[in-house]
Amino acid sequence: MTDVTASPPSAGRRRKNMRGEEREKAIVNEAVRFFAEVGFEGQTRELAKRMGISHAVIYRHFESKDALIERVYDHIYLRRWNPQWEPLVLDRSRSLEARLLQFYLEYAARVFDYDWVRIFISSGLKSYDLTGRYLSIIRDKIIIPAALELRHERGEETGEAPVTESETELFWGLHGSIFYIAIRKFVYNVPVDIDVDATVENTVRAFFHGIASPKP
Numbered sequence: 506m507t508d509v510t511a512s513p514p515s516a517g518r519r520r521k522n523m524r525g526e527e528r529e530k531a532i533v534n535e536a537v538r539f540f541a542e543v544g545f546e547g548q549t550r551e552l553a554k555r556m557g558i559s560h561a562v563i564y565r566h567f568e569s570k571d572a573l574i575e576r577v578y579d580h581i582y583l584r585r586w587n588p589q590w591e592p593l594v595l596d597r598s599r600s601l602e603a604r605l606l607q608f609y610l611e612y613a614a615r616v617f618d619y620d621w622v623r624i625f626i627s628s629g630l631k632s633y634d635l636t637g638r639y640l641s642i643i644r645d646k647i648i649i650p651a652a653l654e655l656r657h658e659r660g661e662e663t664g665e666a667p668v669t670e671s672e673t674e675l676f677w678g679l680h681g682s683i684f685y686i687a688i689r690k691f692v693y694n695v696p697v698d699i700d701v702d703a704t705v706e707n708t709v710r711a712f713f714h715g716i717a718s719p720k721p
Contacts, residue, residue, distance in 0.1 A: 544627040622691040
């Protein structure tokens with residue numbers, strides 16, 4: 506007679522696989538914090554020590570340090586990117602100012618984070634090109650489309666001449682001024698006692714309208 510209380514043959518394997526998936530996720534989560542604190546020069550042996558596991562366990566899940574860093578990039582950068590930001594920038598039913606204001610409010614909410622900012626800066630200083638790859642996404646999906654949309658709002662041709670460096674530099678300036686808030690807080694450890702949303706809004710509006718001269 507069959508023992509109906511017995512587990513099916515694959516149950517043990519599924520539990521083992523789940524434990525493996527959970528361990529892999531734990532390694533990635535701790536690696537994010539570890540690299541944010543010490544940079545990419547940090548050794549996986551030290552990461553293992555912090556986690557209370559053997560060094561070999563990390564390489565049971567990741568074939569190399571580069572593979573682990575690649576997973577960190579996917580976890581902290583690609584998964585925080587909202588694909589809805591791309592059509593938002595192109596939505597001509599709204600002004601470009603309104604579109605970029607919404608984008609940067611949502612963007613700041615996603616990336617103004619200790620781990621995100623410090624890994625971003627650390628990568629830019631090392632041979633791991635995570636920063637360059639991520640900035641290519643910003644350029645292709647936000648900066649260049651925004652420059653073309655500004656042409657459209659000004660009644661200029663948008664599809665003939667390629668976007669110039671001077672056009673894109675305007676928007677890089679806007680992007681950088683907003684991101685610098687996070688750099689001051691998480692890299693320079695400067696107290697930033699401000700309303701981030703209000704500051705982002707002021708920055709975007711100043712970009713489009715300038716700063717009014719003070720009244721005499």
